Amino acid sequence: MFRGLLKLAPVQGGVHPSANKARSSALHVSAAPIPPKLFLPLLQHAGAAAIPIVKVGERVLKGQLIALAPSELSAPVHASSSGTVVAITDVCAAHPSGFNAPAIVIETDGQDQWLPKAEASDAFQEDAMVLANRVAEAGIVGMGGAIFPAAVKLKQGAKHEIKTLLVNGSECEPYLSCDDRLMREKAEDIIEGARLIRHILKAFRVVIAIEDNKHEAIAAMKAAAEAYGMVEVEVVPTRYPMGSAKQLIQEITGREVPAGARSTSVGVLVHNVGTVYAIFQALTQGRPLISRIVTVAGGCVSRPKNIEALVGTPIEELFKACGGLTEEPARLLLGGPMMGIALTSTAVPIIKGATGVLALSKSEVQQDQASPCIRCASCVDVCPMGLMPLDMAALIKAENAEAAVDYGLADCILCGSCSYVCPSHLPLVQYFRYAKDKQAEKREAAKKLDLTVTMSLAKQKRLEQEKARKTAEKAAKRASKKRRPSRRRGSESAVLQEAPQEQKTAQETTQTAVEHKEQELIS
């Protein structure tokens, strides 16, 4: 009954920022020259950081595994060109605060020598889990910006029934055109990749969703998809944030992802086109994720274009490849202007999830002073999640994050539509990020406390039991004068039973923590 009702609900909210895509999307993707040094951060994805397995001074080949994924929720790192490992040290990372993060630095030798590749078999004949593991080994993460390990998503096909594989080619962020270009140039490969993923997930159909402002990409993808049944190209309206998984699912299937649940719960799995292409390359050519298409754009870039950049290339090299910068950029961004992060230096390397590098000029960056909220409710009108950002912000400002949660803070996807339209120029997204971080901290603390409490309770119980056992022993000794058999064995087994249970609670807590993180990252 609910499904029937919800199907009628149209996608709400959204904004129409000016696209600014024409300049970069007109040119073919060009290859970036191999930089003299590659900086490969160990944490380029959601989850745990990779562990380096190479030594300083060691020669590595292109595609060679140089850092292992320590857990399921992680991704390995491969050398993106041949050369020598010169350092494993902290480098400037892709973070607004200019944080440093550990990375493997490779001095390239210019030979670009590949690691000998194994013969690739017909992937369609392989078992789903084998293929998913191969994707994990290739270090593939979500390339639309969420940078969630792709294999984890693929393995969900075994746990849930996936009806629809949704390939996200909507690319709603202004300036960015890397997915657009990719779809135009590699349409067949993407379709092949999508079919492979469908094979892994045992999904029913594949839908490729493209925003209606990308005519050529739509045409190319339609032509490539024609030959296959149940592979459809759907045109969705151009509206930010159409690229968000939840909005796209609603647009395509008419269903809403329940709060706190993943898209698999409505039988849909979403993958970005870039990810699909990377998966295709990994499964048919055995090529790990060592390069990606990056849009280099913004008013300060002389010749904006899309570049196939090696992961680890400093962004200044990309600017060089685009004819340099015409002026000092007012804002340097990794990603789009809506959800991207500001960079403090051009030394930051390209990571697997980098969709674009923008050097925005002064006229492109609005830096008005914030004025008081006039409750115009523009933010309410555009919120794609049906929230009331103005009230949430007011509550957070009053340090009342609990009440903000009641207003739906947890449902906020931080898309920035509210900040985009706010006439008072309030940094709304910043408030929400801040409050979400605070909430997460609080949750962590509460979890730790919980764990401590359960542990100490268990200890107390154990001590009591020991005490009881000792008294029982004494009683038994006393009694042994009369009778031989003791009850010692019985009480011992009770103690033994206690231990695994204790362990289990600890395990459960960590698992829920991981799951929680996963959810946040997906959204």
Added chain:
Amino acid sequence: MSQANCSSQLLDKHCGPYAHSGSSVRKHMWQVCLALTPCTLFSLYLFGWPAIFLFFCTCLSALLFEALCLYMRKDPLVRVMDGSALLCAWILALTLPPWAPWWLGVGGAFFAIVVGKQLYGGLGQNIFNPAMLARTALLITFPMQMTTWVEPTPIVLSSSPDFFSALLISFSSATNIDAYSGATALGSLKTALSMGQNVEQGLAELYQPLYAFIGWSSGSMGESSELLILLGAVYLLWQRIISWEIPVAMLLGLFVFTQLSHILDGEHYAAASFHLFSGGVVLAAFFIATDPVSSPSSSLGRIVFGLGCALLIFIIRNWGSFPEAVAFAVLIMNAFNPLIERYLRPRIYGRLANKEALPNLASFELAQKLKRPKS
């Protein structure tokens, strides 16, 4: 974490989005002022120099009070030019009798800006619409001056007071303005009904729908020309400064209530067209009730707000002791606003209206749930 530390962390903008639609509070306010210009100019033409004096007195004094308050609150003085004080005074001036003495405008501006807005904490903090608060305060304290209306005497006519006699009217209140005075349609209907006449008799001489629509009727400046107000309203709707919900709910609601009662008892209840085109209903529907600060922010809330205004106008006009009901209706609904905001929030994506997560109905899980026990 201390309060100061937190707010500095919050206000120092270090995260996106880095794109902006280009809207601003100033643009917002000035666009509303622009939308008000046609009907204001026509009204100034219609009521001549005294109206012009009153209008400028109100607006200028409001800007002065605003600057004073900002100075005392240590806010940047540039904010005087954000247009909010001007707009507030502008709307107040439009609801005053056009030939009211200067001190009525200045007093109103003081009440609107200082009491109605800044004492609450400045822009965006007030619960009530400041202009309506000021108008109501004036109506209660100076009922005589607030209900002395004049016939339209366009500035080009010789019967219209010239610049100097207008100065006398506005600034010394010395001249007897009875010669020009006339009653508003709503007022005369109220009087007629109270004397036992029926609606038709009450409206026979005074009310002509077409004249009222174009604006040739006595009343405050803002209630004169519905046509030009609608013109400005179309501009506001087109520019998305206001949303359709409040005006439509308010006008449609009033239409339904009045027309129904007229059909049921035509002797005592005037038709919908009369109620819609006399008094400040149209102005209020598009420019006053839609005041962002004191109106609801959700779509459903706005509809409820508009309907509430309509119902209150209908009740007060028909059974209340004041002929003009708009200001009261808007103020009363303003008081209900926090309640509406609390209970009529939009439905959150992925949640039911009661904020519980949507039921998980993936076919796989559903199939497992519905699996029939083998018998």
